[in-house]
Structures are given as structure tokens and as C-alpha cells.
Amino acid sequence: MEKHAYEVSDTYKQTSPVEYPVGTPAIDISKIAVTEPTSISEGSASEIIIYASDLPQQALSELDFIDDPASPGGKLIGLPNNGDELDAPPENDPHVTFNMQVQSGVPYSCWIHMKVGAPKGKSQANVIWVQFSDAVDEANKEILKPGSDSYLTAQGPTKEGWTWVECDWEVSDADPLIYFVKSGEVTARLQAGAEGVGFDQIVLSSAKFLKAAPSEPIVQK
Numbered sequence: 669m670e671k672h673a674y675e676v677s678d679t680y681k682q683t684s685p686v687e688y689p690v691g692t693p694a695i696d697i698s699k700i701a702v703t704e705p706t707s708i709s710e711g712s713a714s715e716i717i718i719y720a721s722d723l724p725q726q727a728l729s730e731l732d733f734i735d736d737p738a739s740p741g742g743k744l745i746g747l748p749n750n751g752d753e754l755d756a757p758p759e760n761d762p763h764v765t766f767n768m769q770v771q772s773g774v775p776y777s778c779w780i781h782m783k784v785g786a787p788k789g790k791s792q793a794n795v796i797w798v799q800f801s802d803a804v805d806e807a808n809k810e811i812l813k814p815g816s817d818s819y820l821t822a823q824g825p826t827k828e829g830w831t832w833v834e835c836d837w838e839v840s841d842a843d844p845l846i847y848f849v850k851s852g853e854v855t856a857r858l859q860a861g862a863e864g865v866g867f868d869q870i871v872l873s874s875a876k877f878l879k880a881a882p883s884e885p886i887v888q889k
Contacts, residue, residue: 713771713851716872717889720745723766730762731860736783738830739868740886744783746866751789754861757797757819763859765814770854774874775806775845778835779881780822781871785864787826794824795861798835798870801854804847812846814857820844821861832881846872 721733721741733743747762754761770776778798785793798820803812811818820835836844848854858870871877871887 713769714774714874715876716768717887718768718870720868723764727766728764731764734866744866744868747860747863749785749788749791749793749864751791752863753790754863757799757859758815758817761859763857765855765857767853767855770848772848772851775847776872776874777878778820778846779871779877780833780835780867781869782822782824782833783830783866784824784828786828788864791863792826793862793864794826796822796865796867797859797861798822799857800846802849804849814855830885834881
């Protein structure tokens, strides 16, 4: 983001201290209300549900919001299909990046509600690659770091339309369960693995959907 330098007006360079009458009680700062930052993940940290329509425009890189009445908020995130192929991480292809709250010490399964688009050229319009900061495997080895070549693949069917797709290892039979080294905020990065693909929800579950995909089209927060 471009930074701008602003000249401070003389009006604000020097301000005389405010004098209060003797006996004025001090302000109890502990009683001042503080506005907490907004989190896009709601519910417990064991069931993380993200709606694409809740993400800000600045979270998207070379992706767009697309109107779809079947999606929460009436929007999905996707890109047009020009028939070209995309490169896997760490290439900086179209992606969306956002923060969410997680819990350490529990396994998560990752599911994406994907809209498979019409195939064209080299693109089957059915792949999304997924990465998370502070993620480890069951052996506590770092995995899936954004900017690295470690990622999970959500590959949908070739049939067009909506489907829940598991985030899995593309060339490994290892368990795709995700752990986090600490509780708190982490960064998720979803990168388009094919032109024409879209999504409107991502779910990280350590309980309800740990072993099976959601059965409903939309998971409620």
C-alpha cells in the first residue's frame, strides 16, 4: 500500500494543557468501553465457518465477488475461465487471504463449498489450493505455510455445480488433518488452482465435520 506523508498544521503542533478546577475527580480508565476488532470466524474455535461474502474486498487478489443467490450473502468468490492453467504455491496466482481464530492441540478437517465452473481449454474449473500459518501435522512438523510449496488441494468433480470438497494432500496418502501450534489468530490463504472455480464457504472442523463433509448446502454459523 502506498504511504503518504502529511504536513501537520501549526494548529495541532502545540496544544496547551487543559486545566481542571481543584477537586475534579480523576477518570477511571478501566470503565471506558473499548471496541474489539471484528473477527470473521464465529462460533467456537472447534467449528470455524467462514462465509466468502463476509470477507473484505482488500482480502482478494485477482479474484472477484460474483453474485449468486444460492450463496450466503448472495455472493461467492471466483474468477473467469479463460482456458489457461494456474501454478501451485508458492506462485502468486489469484488468491484470498484472511485471519481467523483457531484452537491449538485439536485436529481440524478442512472443507470448501466449491462451485465447479464450465471447463475450458486447460482448465477444469475445479481446484483450490489451501495454506495456513502456524499449522503443523500430527508429528508437530510445520506444514502449509503461506508462501511455501506446502499446501492442501481441494479438487472437485468435473460435473458443474455446487459441492463440498475436502482439502487433501495431492500426492500423499498422509492424513490431511491440520493442527495449530497455538490458540489464537492465524492466516488462511486460498489460491485458485484452476480458472473458473469459485467458493462461498470454508469450514474447519474438529468435531461435527471431522470425518465427513457437511450434508447441507450451507453450514450455519
